[in-house]
Amino acid sequence: MNSYDVIIIGTGAGGGTLAAKLAPTGKKILILERGDYVPREKENWDTEEVFVKARYKAKEPWIDSKGEEFHPGIHYCVGGNTKFYGAALLRMREKDFREVLHHGGVSPAWPISYQDLQPYYMEAEKMYHVHGERGSDPTEPLEHGPYPEPPLPHEPRIQELFNDIKELGLNPFPLPIGVKIPKGEGESPFVLDRFDGFPDPTESKADSHVMGIKKALEHPNVTLLVNAEVKKLLTNEQGSKITEVVTEVNGIEEQFTADTVVVACGAINSAALLLKSKNKAHPDGLANGSGVVGRNYMCHNNSAMVALSKKPNPTKFGKTFALNDFYFKGDEDFKRPMGHIQMLGKSDALMFKGDAPKLAPNFTLEMMAEHALDFWMTSEDLPDPDNRVVLTEDGNVQLLYKENNLEGHKKLQKKLKWILEHVGCQTHFLPNNVYLGKKIPLAGTAHQCGTVRFGKDPETSALDTYCKAHEVENLYVVDGSFFPSSSAVNPGLTIMAQALRVGDHLIKNVL
Numbered sequence: 001m002n003s004y005d006v007i008i009i010g011t012g013a014g015g016g017t018l019a020a021k022l023a024p025t026g027k028k029i030l031i032l033e034r035g036d037y038v039p040r041e042k043e044n045w046d047t048e049e050v051f052v053k054a055r056y057k058a059k060e061p062w063i064d065s066k067g068e069e070f071h072p073g074i075h076y077c078v079g080g081n082t083k084f085y086g087a088a089l090l091r092m093r094e095k096d097f098r099e100v101l102h103h104g105g106v107s108p109a110w111p112i113s114y115q116d117l118q119p120y121y122m123e124a125e126k127m128y129h130v131h132g133e134r135g136s137d138p139t140e141p142l143e144h145g146p147y148p149e150p151p152l153p154h155e156p157r158i159q160e161l162f163n164d165i166k167e168l169g170l171n172p173f174p175l176p177i178g179v180k181i182p183k184g185e186g187e188s189p190f191v192l193d194r195f196d197g198f199p200d201p202t203e204s205k206a207d208s209h210v211m212g213i214k215k216a217l218e219h220p221n222v223t224l225l226v227n228a229e230v231k232k233l234l235t236n237e238q239g240s241k242i243t244e245v246v247t248e249v250n251g252i253e254e255q256f257t258a259d260t261v262v263v264a265c266g267a268i269n270s271a272a273l274l275l276k277s278k279n280k281a282h283p284d285g286l287a288n289g290s291g292v293v294g295r296n297y298m299c300h301n302n303s304a305m306v307a308l309s310k311k312p313n314p315t316k317f318g319k320t321f322a323l324n325d326f327y328f329k330g331d332e333d334f335k336r337p338m339g340h341i342q343m344l345g346k347s348d349a350l351m352f353k354g355d356a357p358k359l360a361p362n363f364t365l366e367m368m369a370e371h372a373l374d375f376w377m378t379s380e381d382l383p384d385p386d387n388r389v390v391l392t393e394d395g396n397v398q399l400l401y402k403e404n405n406l407e408g409h410k411k412l413q414k415k416l417k418w419i420l421e422h423v424g425c426q427t428h429f430l431p432n433n434v435y436l437g438k439k440i441p442l443a444g445t446a447h448q449c450g451t452v453r454f455g456k457d458p459e460t461s462a463l464d465t466y467c468k469a470h471e472v473e474n475l476y477v478v479d480g481s482f483f484p485s486s487s488a489v490n491p492g493l494t495i496m497a498q499a500l501r502v503g504d505h506l507i508k509n510v511l
Contacts, residue, residue, distance in 0.1 A: 239281020
């Protein structure tokens with residue numbers, strides 16, 4: 001039996017961040033990653049390979065509520081989904097931690113406050129080299145210190161759009177982005193280009209592989225095993241402590257043990273692992289006496305929209321500003337929260353193939369790409385116990401999800417269209433009334449959260465406020481699973497901040 005002080009399962013935003021936090025303690029740490037390193041190859045920035053052929057996505061099928069297979073947008077690799085994220089790293093709003101009334105229902109309060117996470121947000125922003133500008137976002141929570149890095153500059157066409165939106169009386173602000181830009185003497189000029197959805201062979205994107213795992217592995221007390229899929233967690237007879245982590249390493253079963261076990265597989269797979277680990281002491285799944293494990297799955301109401309501007313858009317990296325004017329207050333006709341708008345990475349012709357008319361000639365797709373301005377909208381979906389992760393008879397993941405709280409998102413889509421129509425863009429610039437906009441489907445799991453919620457009451461939560469299982473003394477879950485609500489900003493920075501908070505707790509009280 002291989003024994004460690006800490007085992008961390010998963011290398012994404014939670015696991016990778018926690019590994020870097022704990023590495024300097026000198027404790028014997030094992031990191032288990034079911035995937036391998038993403039190779040640094042020319043295909044990293046090839047749209048056809050990445051988006052059309054899904055070169056780096058997980059190959060396993062999941063099951064939807066109708067019993068039909070689908071392929072989720074997840075990646076099993078060192079760094080997890082952060083290898084492919086857009087690195088927009090925003091703090092949740094201070095009000096997001098309290099109860100918020102939406103058109104579709106109530107977003108519940110968190111068991112911790114914004115102030116509990118504030119210092120860890122700052123620590124995470126430093127760790128992930130976040131570029132931004134304090135005070136530019138009217139909804140941002142209080143922070144006296146500046147961002148670690150200045151805001152990324154807008155390219156000319158994006159600056160023009162930024163200025164036009166500002167002239168409408170709105171408050172666009174520099175989007176906080178995590179990117180490690182070389183500054184040393186003799187460094188070559190750096191140009192951001194392929195980013196959203198692509199792995200970065202330059203390792204400039206601040207993902208949890210580059211900023212977390214690589215830093216952790218600088219310490220000799222830290223070991224990483226790749227191609228190591230954890231199959232089950234075993235406990236003592238009472239079910240009070242994990243005794244073995246059953247893992248398949250390159251197809252061969254091995255067992256590991258540790259004083260502290262941290263699950264950080266992503267909200268869906270973490271819930272699935274706990275459900276697979278049921279035993280006599282935990283008949284409904286490990287740490288699931290409350291019955292909440294797997295339930296309350298959230299992924300946001302997300303939509304992409306491409307506006308076809310009359311002016312060409314030669315921008316290489318357009319993901320530099322966002323808009324939160326309608327985050328909480330809506331407008332005079334809709335008083336409830338709508339959500340968040342941000343720019344996306346620049347699209348190209350191949351990205352339009354699935355949404356463009358079937359007979360559109362290639363030159364039309366190229367023209368669309370040359371004139372495209374790319375936007376992303378996020379609105380809050382609400383926790384629903386019937387939106388859940390379950391296991392099929394053969395142990396496969398089944399994801400049951402019914403959309404909710406859609407009215408605010410529909411209003412936000414209309415609001416963005418109105419804005420674009422008043423700044424010289426139009427959605428029907430090309431023939432055939434081409435409309436380029438779609439809501440992200442079930443397979444879009446990038447913002448997954450909520451399946452192993454934390455709280456102060458063991459009757460209604462699986463974890464305490466430091467993400468320790470109420471029922472298992474040495475089990476922690478540190479990824480988006482712990483969220484009681486989803487807010488309307490990317491969950492990445494909050495996962496990282498809580499991982500750092502949990503790390504502090506472990507260092508001071510457990511290790």
